[in-house]
Amino acid sequence: MSTNEQASSFASQLKSIDSKPRVSSRSGSSEDGDTSQDEGLPASEYGGVGPGSYLKDRRYLIIGRLGSGHFSAVFLAYDYHEKRSVAVKVQRSAEHYIEAARDEIELLRDLGRKDPEGKQPVVHLNDCFELYYDGGEPPKTRKLHICTVFEVLGKTLLSLIRRCRYEGAPLNLVKVISKGILQGLDYLHTECKIIHTDLKPENVMFELTPKQESHMNSEVRRLATEALTNTAVFDTDRVKSIMMAFGPEETDNQFALAKVKIIDFGNACWTHKQFASDIQTRQYRCPEAIIGAGYDTSADIWSAGCMIFEILTGDYLFDPRGTESYCRDEDHLAMMMEIVGKFPSDFVSRGAYSGDYFDRYDELPSIPEIRFIGLLKLLHRKYSFSKDLSADVADFLIPMLKIRPERRAKAKDCMEHPFLDLTRELSSRLRGDNAHSRFPSIGGTNSPNGLRAAKHMTRRKSKYQRAYRKLFKD
Secondary structure (H helix, E strand, C coil): CCHHHHHHHHHHHHHHHHHCCCCCCCCCCCCCCCCCCCCCCCHHHHCCCCCCCEECCCCEEEEEEEEECCCEEEEEEEECCCCEEEEEEEECCCHHHHHHHHHHHHHHHHHHHHCCCCCCCECCEEEEEEEEECCCCCCCCCEEEEEEEECCCCCEHHHHHHHCCCCCCCHHHHHHHHHHHHHHHHHHHHHCCEECCCCCHHHEEECCCHHHHHHHHHHHHHHHHHHCCCHHHCCHHHHHHHHCCCCHHHHHHHHHHCCEEECCCCCCEECCCCCCCCCCCHHHCCHHHHHCCCCCCHHHHHHHHHHHHHHHHCCCCCCCCCCCCCCHHHHHHHHHHHHHCCCCHHHHCCCCCHHHHCCCCCCCCCCCCCCCCCHHHHHHHHHCCCHHHHHHHHHHHHHHHCCCHHHCCCHHHHHCCHHHCCCCCCCCCCCCCCCCCCCCCCCCCCCCCCCHHHHHCCCCCCHHHHHHHHHHCC
16 A cells, blocks of 8 residues: 555544544543643743744744743744745743753754754754843843744644544554654664653654645745735734644644654753653653653653553553542552553662652552553453454553563564554454443443552453463563
8 A cells, every 4th residue: 555545544534533423531631732821921931032023134034823832932934044934942031941942952963963854753953043032121131042943843643632532543543653653762762862751642743744834835935025025914814824724634634644753852861861850741651750760761662652552542541640548659650550560579679769659568558459450451341442453452562561661672673563564454443343332441430541440350360361461571
């Protein structure tokens, strides 16, 4: 199957989602969206940059804001030198933001030196410069803002998960996306010796379709040319029409193209030079980060395993909650034990914070009676995956979710797993015969993602647990 035929097939599968009844209980929240809670910050926080602003000796013309977060804002701009659209990220001016931006630039330059043409599935730094802003009001104080320039990318992986209504993306689309993510990680870990430390759906973006890129470049170039003689061209509706040029159909085509790039290296570090011990977003955090046992490139592999599970099912693999009886970290560790088994004693002993959670028997005293469920049973029972597909997915993900970091699979090994082979016909359907029936939880209780229900399961072992128990051995 050609790339175009494959993309067309994926787009058709995405379109068919709209005709199916919604069965997922997960819904969007402030943490799930692509937009930021900091959209309302004034322009002064970002160097006074806005539509019509010229940056770096009038090389870049700002067209409009693409998005913003707590640390920075990203703008669509036109590059008069390269005659193309670009994304300009403007960092806020506080000292710690500046320091973080400079560290990120050093990392991005390292990535660029090893991949000057930007062919790897990681974001490519085109340019960087300093912007000084006087604050606009007396007393005027010159503030420094670090600016970085990138290619314009499309939607995030989180947008695809939402597009699929939190019910899982088409299987072969998941395979292609997973391979792209793993290729990016292999490049980071092997060639660059860099750990991302914050891999999550928001930090993986899709490339634009050729149609989107061509239209955007054409419209932005026309506006930028007019702006040289007429500053009134920055009409709100016109700018919006450029930034919202395509409807859902072309967005589906973007997803179906399945070309992804890992972005946001603001928390990244080198394997030999780490900046922080508190790493990763909660749902994608590895066990060694929780217990304070140090980390390396395998931390990203754990996050990738959690993320691929989420693309497949639409649910977090781990979404812990604290209670009066136990804290969120303890719940998180318990969930891990339910899915990948008991933590080895030698691993627990490495953790600087292990004493806060574990007793001398390497148990969690605040959460007694933890029962092993296993990934295979979770997939089959809660998500109605066929038995064969559940085993296939578990065989792919379990090596990424090994408790001991040194036994976790490398990105290159994961890329070669048979699960990612599009020609395999182990199962043509993502779900089994009960495609529209969901187990609210594995034990019949209502819990955030069905894992805490394990405490209420019986001790009997199914044939699937016995058959695949060896997969969980560390």
